[in-house]
Amino acid sequence: MIHKSTIDAVFDAARIEEVIGDFVQLKKAGSNFKGLSPFSEEKTPSFMVSPVKQIWKDFSSGKGGNAVAFLMEHEHFTYPEAIKYLAKKYNIEVEETKQTDEQKQQADERESMYLVSEFANTFFKNSLHKTEQGKAIGLTYFKERGFTEETIQAFSLGYSPDVWDAFTTEAIKKGYQLEFLEKTGLTIVKEEKQFDRFKGRVMFPIQSMSGRVLGFGGRILTNEKKAAKYLNSPESDIYHKSKVLYGIYHAKQAIAKNDNCYLVEGYTDVIQFYQTGVKNVVSSSGTALTPDQIRLVSRLTKNITVLFDSDAAGMRASIRGIDLILEQGMNVKVCSFPEGEDPDSFAKQNTLEELTSYLEENVQDFISFKASLLQKEASNDPIKKAEMIRDMITSVSKIPDVIKREIYIRECSKIMDISEDVLFDTLAQIRNDHTKDQRKQQKTAQKKSFEVVKTEVKKAPEVNRQYELERKIIEILLLYGKKEEEFEDLILKENEEGELVHELEQYTAKVFEKIYLDLQEDEIEFTNNDFKTLYTILIEQLNQEEDFRLENFINHIDPEIASEITSILMTEDKHSLSRWHDKEIHVKLKENNVSAYVHDVILNLRGVLIAQKIEELKQSIMTSENNEDNHETLQDISDYLLLRKILSEKLNRVV
Template sequence: MISKSTIDQVFETARVEEVIGDFVQLKKSGSSFKGLSPFSDERSPSFMVSPVKQIWKDFSSGKGGNVVAFLMEHEHFTYPEAIKYLANKYNIEVEETEQTNEQKEQANERESLYLVSEFASSYFQNILHKTNQGKAIGLSYFKERGFTEETIKKFHLGYSLDDWQAFTDEALKKGYKLEYLEKTGLTIVREDKRFDRFKGRVMFPIRSMSGRVLGFGGRILTNDKKAAKYLNSPESDIYHKSKVLYGIFHAKQSIAKEDNCYLVEGYTDVIQFHQRGIKNVVSSSGTALTPDQIRLINRLTKNITVLFDGDAAGIRASLRGIDLILEQGMNVKICTFPEGEDPDSFAKQNTLEELTLYLEEHAQDFIQYKASMLFEASKNDPIKKAETVRDIVNSISKIPDRIKREIYIQECSKIMQISEDVLYSTLAQSSKKDLQEANKQFKEEQKAFDVIKNQQPKPKVDVQYELERKIIQILLLYGNRTEDFEDLILKENDKNELVLEPVVHRAKVFEKIFLDLQEDEMEFTNLKFKGLYYKIIDTLNQNPDFALENFVNDVDADVATEMTTILMEDERYTLSNWHTKNIFPKEKTDTIAQLVNETILNLRCFLISKKIDELSQETKGNIEIQYKEILEEVVGYKKLDNLLSRKLNKAL
């Protein structure tokens, strides 16, 4: 268990905008930050972070909470792991008791897979640095590649002994279950036999954006033609090859800072570039680039520079997958190295200044590069040239931005020596075909949706729910503020008529709300709001220096999610950038007293109307005396309702 003092120190020190900034590219928006949702595929920002409130809200998925909730949602951390991650980030010493074997067994399956993977990473590093075989084979290989001791340790590189079950035996000895060793792919089980998947290989741990070990890549060092040169962990609950980029943990901050990401093919390309001083580099680990991998980069930057070696055939094959990047609305550049060179070897042979200068001078816009290269290959063959034109126009059609598309058409026209009219016509055909496909898919989805929609009645607006929610919002945002309130006292005038006489008094917002609700004996009907209401009132009453961020940290996860939704509603509207359209909404802080009074009055009116309906139902089937009594009560409520309604109209 982690001590409360450590948890409190973590919450006091951690800044939500700094932590989330490691995973999502955030841009200033008023007093808050906005960015693309890390939980859904989107092109317009709907993710908001409030440094003042120390909370975040993703309006596309509905998720929200504090800094720990983000790590638990995004990285699938347990609560203790999120606290440890933050403690490590901010150099806070963690006070805790060591987990027993029984506690390890009680961890859920996903967590067990992480624990096994972390153990394996430590084991392979230990073998590399502290065994004769590890030093002679594994460490020698890495040093031959030009990696320093510091780099080897930074990337947690390791070695798996050339033994059929050395790792498996050690893991079982340490208490890790064979079930999880098999599920992570570290151990292969065949009937009654078991052996190490990565036997005799140097090891590259594959880490998530937060640094958790998800799987491994292993390179064989012998000339065994039957064995694969590189071997990756199989798919598991924690490792999905199509959603992971090698090096993203070490590169994320540099990618956001430089506003560019270099994309290479192999593990050693990433490590060599990083060692040379260029840290904003990741690898797809030899797999074809996927939409999920692109979205991972898209959270940090809109700019990708793809680095290829001098193999022309390999370049052409890779170009086919880059259209996916364009579809995400990203800017793509291509940089190739001299024939016979790859990013690893070129970085090794050049200084940081030489490498940086080469990348700047040789990085070309993707469309220009593709047009130039394909044109050279087909300029003497009319049929191939026509196919090349269609290929390039197809890539241009993937770009969402119309202005960019037009500029690329103009550039392509010059390079390919074809009129813009022909290219626009081809683009229109390609776009029409894509539109037809999209429409067809939309109609099919709409048909299925209509079936479901027709089966379900339209939900009615729950007025009391909305009013109770509004009260919670006011308490959270302004509960501790002191305001001048206009109270309404029910009195009879000289004509014996009921009137509402205004009386002004000064009070704190939470006191005003509490006394009004108590006076009218108004109870919350929503249990979640009811619990939250009394917790807020109690906290404000006992602690005059109430800090909102600490309160969010102390409630259950589902309540915290509801709270962040309420608290970030104002920030949601900043996503529309009203100020750029010369629209300046009035700040709520200017009319807090009015907001409180209107909300309470609206709740009173609603409850009075509800009471009138209930009394009206009671008159049915009652005897005359009871009928008259109820009718008198209804008339009384009606008069009160009219008075309150008139007051609301004036306020509005």
């Protein structure tokens, strides 16, 4: 268990915009920040971060909370892990009591796999630095690659002993279950035998954006023909190759800062670039680039520069990935290295100044690069040239932005010496063919769904006014509970003639006191259980704490309730995502007239409850068999109708 003093220190130090900024590219939006949702695919921002309230809200998925909640959602951390991550980020010493054996056993399966991976990482590092075999083979290899001790430590490089079960035996000895050693792919189990997957290899841990070890890449150092040169961890519950980029943990801040990401092919390319000083670099680790990997980068920047090896095969493979990057709405540039060089070797032989200078001078727009590459292949063959042009226009057709497509078509026209009209016609044809294919697929999918399920037209769900009004009361208490306001009420008083008339009464009160007394007077109880719990806690804390701070309240409340609070608090901030002000549509802010807003909500809630009571009384008359017993009920209905009329007058007065 982590001590409360540590948790308090973490929450005091953590700035939500800094924590989330490590994973999502945020842009200023008034007093808030906005960005693309890290939980769903989208082209326009629906993710909002409030530094003032220290909360975030993702309007596309409905998720929200504080900094810890973000780490738990995004990185699948447990609560203690999220606290430890933040403590490390802000250099806070963690005080905690040791876990018992029983607590360790209670860790869920996914968490057990993370623990096994972390242990493996430590084991491989120790093997590299503290064993004779590790030093002689593994460390020598890394030093020959030109890696410094500092770089080896930074990337947690290691060595798996050339013994069939060295790691597995040690892990079981330390209490790790064979089940999770197998599920992470670290151990291969066959019948009653088990042995290490990465035997005799130098190890590259593959980390998530937050630094968690998800899997490993291992390179063999012998010349065994049957063994693969590089071997990766198999797919598991914590490691999905298509969703991970090697080096993203080390590169994320540099990518956001430079607003560009260099994409290379292998582990050593990333490490060598990083060591030279170019840190905004990641690798797809030898696998084909995927949409998920591109979206991972898009959270930090919209710009990708693909770095090619000089060999033709490498270039051709990378060219295929460019179309995928364009399809995701990213900006792509490319750069190739001199013949016989790759990113690793070139970075190793050059200083930071020489490397950055080369990248700046040799980087090309993707269309120019693709044209020059294809022209070499087409030579003077007109048929190949026609295919080449169509190939280039196919790439342009992937770009979602219309303006960018047109600019690239004009550029392509100049390079290929062919009329723009022909290219635009070709573009239209390709896009039309693509649209037809999509429609055909949709129709097929719809046909299948009709065969399986008989669809029914559903009515839009009715708005639950009582729920919405209870929600607004919680919102008011959270935002303005301690605020002193001038309130005015229309009070029914008897005049000199004995008639009941409305008289305006003004008084000063704190918002939470006004709400509490009004609800008490009418004996109003919340119907939503979450709101009922929240209301009780809020009234108690607002009454007891002189210095009520919203961020402290959110940080120390149950995560599920905290999520509901975030949803309530960030609803109004959603307007800034739509940039209504830019369209000359000005959203009225509640804080401009809190007292009127409080009156409005409470009176409307009374109105809803009165309407419900009238309906109940009407139903009781309709079901009653004895009309003589209905006299009192009819009088009650008359009284409630009069009360509703008075409420309407009050609402008109306030609004």
